[in-house]
Amino acid sequence: MITFQEAYLKVMAHKQDYGTEEVELLKSMDRVLAEDIKADRDFPPFDRATKDGIAINYAAIKNGIKEFRIEAVLAAGSPKYKLKSENNCVEIMTGAVVPENADTIVMYEQITIKNGYAILDKDPNQGQEIHLQGSDELQGAIVLNKHKLITASEIGVLAAVGKAKVLVKKLPKSTIISTGNELVDVQETPLPHQIRKSNIYSLYAALAEEKIVPSQLHLNDEKEEIKKEIKKALNENDVLLLSGGVSKGKFDYIPDVLAELGVEKIFHRVLQRPGKPFWFGIQKETRTLIFSFPGNPASTFANYHLYFKDWLKGSLSLSIPKINVILDESIPVTGNLTLFLRVKIRMENGQLLADLVKENGSGDLTSLAQSDGFIRLDPKEVPYSVGELVPFSPTRRTISL
Numbered sequence: 483m484i485t486f487q488e489a490y491l492k493v494m495a496h497k498q499d500y501g502t503e504e505v506e507l508l509k510s511m512d513r514v515l516a517e518d519i520k521a522d523r524d525f526p527p528f529d530r531a532t533k534d535g536i537a538i539n540y541a542a543i544k545n546g547i548k549e550f551r552i553e554a555v556l557a558a559g560s561p562k563y564k565l566k567s568e569n570n571c572v573e574i575m576t577g578a579v580v581p582e583n584a585d586t587i588v589m590y591e592q593i594t595i596k597n598g599y600a601i602l603d604k605d606p607n608q609g610q611e612i613h614l615q616g617s618d619e620l621q622g623a624i625v626l627n628k629h630k631l632i633t634a635s636e637i638g639v640l641a642a643v644g645k646a647k648v649l650v651k652k653l654p655k656s657t658i659i660s661t662g663n664e665l666v667d668v669q670e671t672p673l674p675h676q677i678r679k680s681n682i683y684s685l686y687a688a689l690a691e692e693k694i695v696p697s698q699l700h701l702n703d704e705k706e707e708i709k710k711e712i713k714k715a716l717n718e719n720d721v722l723l724l725s726g727g728v729s730k731g732k733f734d735y736i737p738d739v740l741a742e743l744g745v746e747k748i749f750h751r752v753l754q755r756p757g758k759p760f761w762f763g764i765q766k767e768t769r770t771l772i773f774s775f776p777g778n779p780a781s782t783f784a785n786y787h788l789y790f791k792d793w794l795k796g797s798l799s800l801s802i803p804k805i806n807v808i809l810d811e812s813i814p815v816t817g818n819l820t821l822f823l824r825v826k827i828r829m830e831n832g833q834l835l836a837d838l839v840k841e842n843g844s845g846d847l848t849s850l851a852q853s854d855g856f857i858r859l860d861p862k863e864v865p866y867s868v869g870e871l872v873p874f875s876p877t878r879r880t881i882s883l
């Protein structure tokens with residue numbers, strides 16, 4: 483059996499590049515940008531008023547002028563206007579182009595308007611309240627670098643530069659497969675010896691967070707059926723995520739079936755809990771990767787987050803965040819397994835603290851919904867102590883601190 487660190491590195495060594503595709507702007511949300519985005523014009527594209535008020539030429543102030551005849555009113559969206567006399571002004575709205583011959587804006591709160599004239603309440607500073615053309619970015623500058631995750635703020639920039647279609651990294655074509663005769667579907671009423679399949683739904687939901695829409699398959703513990711269906715799935719997918727059938731049971735056919743199908747085993751069984759009987763391999767001809775997770779709900783859920791999520795991030799050229807949290811209790815560890823313990827996270831004095839969640843082993847599904855993620859405790863001789871920093875893998879996007 484290999485250690486968690488060894489297994490993790492083997493998985494990460496199989497990062498893949500699935501190429502790129504063009505999607506509509508709003509469909510690019512949560513995808514990874516695959517092109518550098520350049521400013522198609524200066525940002526802002528013209529000198530723009532940043533306040534509602536009047537636009538004047540500061541030379542008039544120097545000449546002692548305090549009252550300006552109002553020549554026109556300019557809304558945002560009006561074409562560029564030319565001030566006829568430097569002793570006049572125009573009313574101008576936020577976002578409108580500053581007129582030729584004007585160089586200073588005075589907001590309405592600092593003027594009095596009477597009989598077609600604007601009277602200054604106090605002297606302005608030359609050039610005030612103008613957002614100068616190109617002061618944010620010049621035309622041609624890279625405003626978004628490729629390999630960036632597209633969130634709401636990137637969507638705004640993409641829209642501003644006219645990207646109705648965006649080039650993004652392709653996601654792996656994936657199928658999730660549950661196995662086991664004891665499993666019935668969510669809308670069914672299980673018999674006393676049956677349970678509803680839940681892993682397939684949590685996997686589907688976790689993948690949906692990554693914008694992957696997987697196909698789904700359920701296989702009964704019937705070796706020939708499993709073989710036939712997996713063979714087909716191997717040839718039609720970039721990734722298979724299986725749940726169940728990988729330990730030592732009489733009906734745990736997955737490792738044998740994969741071997742018979744010529745899939746290369748990279749490893750089977752890892753010195754960790756939960757998730758020990760994890761099987762990972764590759765079908766060389768199609769480069770299909772197989773993440774075959776142990777069926778216990780906490781085992782499938784942990785291994786998805788510990789391995790698959792980082793593998794996906796790596797494959798999409800995203801950086802992999804390393805988060806540490808502080809233990810708020812002493813935890814003794816024995817044996818040679820890396821333990822992944824369910825925790826709730828709390829913020830105290832700007833630091834993240836972990837509180838253990840009460841759980842009842844790898845089959846305990848409901849404790850997962852009370853947890854924010856797993857802390858990793860590698861084997862060691864002495865107990866982990868209060869205040870110690872340990873790695874943390876979140877299992878939800880937003881942690882309510």
Ligand SMILES: Nc1nc2c(c(=O)[nH]1)N[C@H]1C(S)=C(S)[C@@H](COP(=O)(O)OP(=O)(O)OC[C@H]3O[C@@H](n4cnc5c(N)ncnc54)[C@H](O)[C@@H]3O)O[C@H]1N2
Nearest residue numbers: 660679680681682726727728729730734758776777778781
């Ligand atoms: N003799 C041994 N027995 C077991 C070992 C071992 O080393 N030697 N390992 C144990 C560990 S650790 C785990 S984890 C499990 C993993 O078993 P399998 O991957 O073969 O999974 P199954 O036996 O098919 O199922 C285990 C458990 O999970 C439930 N399950 C399965 N799929 C789903 C699903 N989609 N949704 C909800 N629940 C699911 C299933 O009903 C079982 O209760 O093996 C130990 N045994």
Ligand code: MOO
Nearest residue numbers: 756757758781844
């Ligand atoms: O290693 Mo298994 O995943 O504990 O129950």
